Amino acid sequence: MAFCRTLANLLLCSGIALTPAAHAAGITVHDARNREIAVTDFARTVSIGGAITEILYALGLEDRLVGVDTTSLYPAAALHDKPNVGYMRQISAEGVLGLNPTLILAIQGSGPRETMDVLETAKVPLVLVPDTFTEAGLIEKIRLVGHAMGVDARAACLSAAVSADFAQLRALRAKVIKPVRVMFVMSLQNGRALVAGRKTAAEEIIKLAGAANAIDDFDGYKIIGDEAIAAARPDVALSIERGKDQVQAEAIYAHPGFALTPVAANKSFIAMDGLYLLGFGPRTAAAARDLSARLYPALAERGDGFTSALSAANCRQ
Numbered sequence: 001m002a003f004c005r006t007l008a009n010l011l012l013c014s015g016i017a018l019t020p021a022a023h024a025a026g027i028t029v030h031d032a033r034n035r036e037i038a039v040t041d042f043a044r045t046v047s048i049g050g051a052i053t054e055i056l057y058a059l060g061l062e063d064r065l066v067g068v069d070t071t072s073l074y075p076a077a078a079l080h081d082k083p084n085v086g087y088m089r090q091i092s093a094e095g096v097l098g099l100n101p102t103l104i105l106a107i108q109g110s111g112p113r114e115t116m117d118v119l120e121t122a123k124v125p126l127v128l129v130p131d132t133f134t135e136a137g138l139i140e141k142i143r144l145v146g147h148a149m150g151v152d153a154r155a156a157c158l159s160a161a162v163s164a165d166f167a168q169l170r171a172l173r174a175k176v177i178k179p180v181r182v183m184f185v186m187s188l189q190n191g192r193a194l195v196a197g198r199k200t201a202a203e204e205i206i207k208l209a210g211a212a213n214a215i216d217d218f219d220g221y222k223i224i225g226d227e228a229i230a231a232a233r234p235d236v237a238l239s240i241e242r243g244k245d246q247v248q249a250e251a252i253y254a255h256p257g258f259a260l261t262p263v264a265a266n267k268s269f270i271a272m273d274g275l276y277l278l279g280f281g282p283r284t285a286a287a288a289r290d291l292s293a294r295l296y297p298a299l300a301e302r303g304d305g306f307t308s309a310l311s312a313a314n315c316r317q
Contacts, residue, residue: 029148032108032128039125041102042149048088048096049107051281052129053078055145056105058282059154060316067099069110073275074283093118105148107131131280133204135166138280157315158282164309165285169208172292172299172306176210180295183214183234183263188247191255192223201278206238208288211295229257236295237263240274247271270294282310 053072146155184202196202293300
């Protein structure tokens with residue numbers, strides 16, 4: 001009962017703009033729910049989703065951020081300087097509304113559903129940002145976030161830099177003659193591999209790097225057995241870095257399924273930072289380039305002249 005009273009107070013208070021600065025009169029955002037959201041004040045913004053936070057920092061809007069989620073790992077200052085509202089799929093409504101936000105930007109897939117329902121009923125605009133794992137989807141993500149924050153010109157600048165990076169990436173990808181087969185392994189527990197199929201961020205980054213997803217017979221993530229791994233015959237196993245819980249190369253090589261594939265024979269295992277590899281933020285083209293360099297070392301050694309336009313672009317003003 002005490003929780004309900006507290007939450008009710010938060011819902012009431014969240015409708016009060018605490019600062020007159022940076023009002024966004026007239027801004028309407030069409031979000032992932034196919035709804036038109038009116039944004040009137042973005043001075044106190046909560047970001048739920050690492051890619052959103054990265055975009056906001058790239059646009060020079062960190063001073064408007066009053067809270068971020070645990071996936072907001074880049075830049076490191078985000079989690080260091082801003083209050084943490086928890087993991088994007090386990091958000092607490094109290095934790096978000098307790099920061100008295102005037103705007104909530106949440107990546108599609110944030111939850112749980114009960115929390116999102118509470119946030120939608122609060123007197124705070126909730127913009128659900130689409131999370132489409134394509135070049136076009138990333139550009140749209142940047143455009144939408146920039147529009148919601150009233151900085152369309154900065155968003156156009158950032159979109160142009162990201163597009164330039166993707167153009168360079170396409171030129172590099174054209175040099176690949178025979179795509180290697182990559183299996184993305186999210187986890188390996190009790191001998192069971194959780195791998196990425198179609199329509200996943202992992203598949204798209206593999207394709208952007210000029211390779212092929214070894215799993216093409218199901219959508220999303222699925223646990224598969226030894227026979228399915230052996231039948232897929234991946235050339236490379238790919239995973240993400242996450243401390244003591246990450247997939248280890250030796251565990252992959254010793255696995256009965258992978259032992260029958262080129263992965264074990266060639267000791268070909270790659271692990272990369274999770275947000276960088278799968279976040280589909282502004283650095284995605286650079287992440288795909290780095291993955292490509294590890295998949296095709298011979299091409300990388302020749303020198304390809306890839307220089308991220310992000311390093312030269314100043315989209316913060």
